[in-house]
Amino acid sequence: xxxxxxxxxxxxxxxAVSLLHGYLWWRLVRSTTRTGPVRRRxxxxxxxLAVLPVLVxxxxxxxxxxxxxxxxxxxxxxxxAFYLFLATLATxxxxxxxxxxxxxxxxxxxxxxEPGDVESAPSPVLVPDxxxxxxxxxxxxxxxxxxxxxxxxxxVVDPSRRLxxxxxxxxxxxxxxxxxxxxxxxxxxxxxxxxxVPIRIPRLDPALAGLRIVTxxxxxxxxxxxGRRFERLxxxxxxxRPDVVAIVGDLVDGEVSELREDAAxxxxxxxxxxxxxxxxNHEYFVDTGQWLRHLSTLGVDVLRNERVSIGRGGAxxxxxxxxxxxxxxxxxxxxxADLDAAxxxxxxxxxxxxxxxxxxxxxxxxxxxxxxxxxGHTHGGQLWPFDYAVLLDQPAVEGWSTHGxxxxxxxxxxxxxxxxxxxxxxxxxxVIELQPGEPTPPRR
Numbered sequence: 001x002x003x004x005x006x007x008x009x010x011x012x013x014x015x016a017v018s019l020l021h022g023y024l025w026w027r028l029v030r031s032t033t034r035t036g037p038v039r040r041r042x043x044x045x046x047x048x049l050a051v052l053p054v055l056v057x058x059x060x061x062x063x064x065x066x067x068x069x070x071x072x073x074x075x076x077x078x079x080x081a082f083y084l085f086l087a088t089l090a091t092x093x094x095x096x097x098x099x100x101x102x103x104x105x106x107x108x109x110x111x112x113x114e115p116g117d118v119e120s121a122p123s124p125v126l127v128p129d130x131x132x133x134x135x136x137x138x139x140x141x142x143x144x145x146x147x148x149x150x151x152x153x154x155x156v157v158d159p160s161r162r163l164x165x166x167x168x169x170x171x172x173x174x175x176x177x178x179x180x181x182x183x184x185x186x187x188x189x190x191x192x193x194x195x196x197v198p199i200r201i202p203r204l205d206p207a208l209a210g211l212r213i214v215t216x217x218x219x220x221x222x223x224x225x226x227g228r229r230f231e232r233l234x235x236x237x238x239x240x241r242p243d244v245v246a247i248v249g250d251l252v253d254g255e256v257s258e259l260r261e262d263a264a265x266x267x268x269x270x271x272x273x274x275x276x277x278x279x280x281n282h283e284y285f286v287d288t289g290q291w292l293r294h295l296s297t298l299g300v301d302v303l304r305n306e307r308v309s310i311g312r313g314g315a316x317x318x319x320x321x322x323x324x325x326x327x328x329x330x331x332x333x334x335x336x337a338d339l340d341a342a343x344x345x346x347x348x349x350x351x352x353x354x355x356x357x358x359x360x361x362x363x364x365x366x367x368x369x370x371x372x373x374x375x376g377h378t379h380g381g382q383l384w385p386f387d388y389a390v391l392l393d394q395p396a397v398e399g400w401s402t403h404g405x406x407x408x409x410x411x412x413x414x415x416x417x418x419x420x421x422x423x424x425x426x427x428x429x430x431v432i433e434l435q436p437g438e439p440t441p442p443r444r
Contacts, residue, residue, distance in 0.1 A: 079419025217376020249280025380412025
């Protein structure tokens with residue numbers, strides 16, 4: 001990514017985290033503390049936590065010693081802060097109800113006083129035993145209540161009730177957020193689930209019935225994902241005995257020099273008819289050419305606007321792959337999604353399966369008569385309720401759908417980007433089993 005693009009992305013992140021943390025400060029710091037050193041310390045802490053995710057994005061890969069620690073802390077806090085925001089926002093109706101109840105009680109409290117006392121009634125004051133009062137009428141002749149404080153005016157609601165309510169709601173929101181984020185961390189780092197999806201293609205030769213294409217996407221190898229977790233992913237893929245392995249983009253989030261060892265398990269992938277890869281948008285945030293060259297040394301064939309023939313028993317189908325839709329904007333010579341080039345000269349009677357990182361590329365696939373498109377990119381939403389936001393940009397979040405005569409399967413991804421957690425979207429390896437026949441919704 002260019003320096004200008006990086007700065008623009010960083011400013012966007014800064015704006016988003018500023019708004020999020022501003023709300024958290026209002027509800028979790030200002031509303032739960034009185035003016036004083038505690039509030040000041042919590043404010044400083046929240047400012048530091050707010051800056052961390054921005055620093056992680058801007059400095060990723062530039063601090064080899066402390067960078068991994070910053071990545072873990074910054075992104076983990078960002079995920080937790082997001083769910084703190086949602087949980088705290090959910091308490092707003094309770095706060096509104098409490099205010100309405102308080103307003104209904106106030107007229108009764110005022111009417112209990114003498115008419116002339118309405119305007120001159122002093123503010124509520126808590127006074128320790130033995131202290132001299134200078135801002136309220138003297139207390140009555142009775143003894144001070146046990147606990148060392150008396151009220152100056154029992155007709156006005158005690159502000160400490162609001163403080164108690166704010167603290168109670170903050171603790172509740174914190175517990176919900178920690179529980180949700182913690183569960184998400186566990187799920188994101190478990191072995192991917194295996195989803196078996198039979199897909200019927202009308203033009204498929206019966207000799208190809210049962211052909212298994214094992215696909216995954218969005219490994220996002222980085223300082224927070226790799227090592228044994230990626231080895232387990234490769235083992236899971238191999239356990240499905242694939243005829244073809246299709247990796248549909250966003251494999252890396254770092255340079256070859258940083259992630260060479262993490263990517264090494266790719267060389268252990270076993271497939272009867274090859275391991276294929278297409279670029280995702282994140283491949284264009286790093287040295288794209290270096291990664292594409294390195295993948296070839298690991299036995300991974302990169303399909304860049306081209307196709308290969310997959311055959312069995314004298315029958316064939318075309319497996320095509322195109323660059324990500326953001327590739328043209330990268331400025332790299334020759335990069336850019338070109339489905340026409342990938343399909344040029346093919347036999348229209350032969351079925352074609354297309355690897356394209358982003359589901360939205362299915363519109364081109366439909367127009368070109370593609371039978372099946374395999375995509376990723378969405379992470380299945382990764383952090384609920386982001387799956388609803390994904391639909392603003394993509395035609396599907398995960399699973400199977402049809403678009404004209406073209407079928408689309410979107411895998412929810414194997415890794416994660418940003419917060420090392422998944423909520424409502426398990427990591428996934430998908431086994432596409434091809435069968436001849438008319439398309440029908442696969443059973444989940």
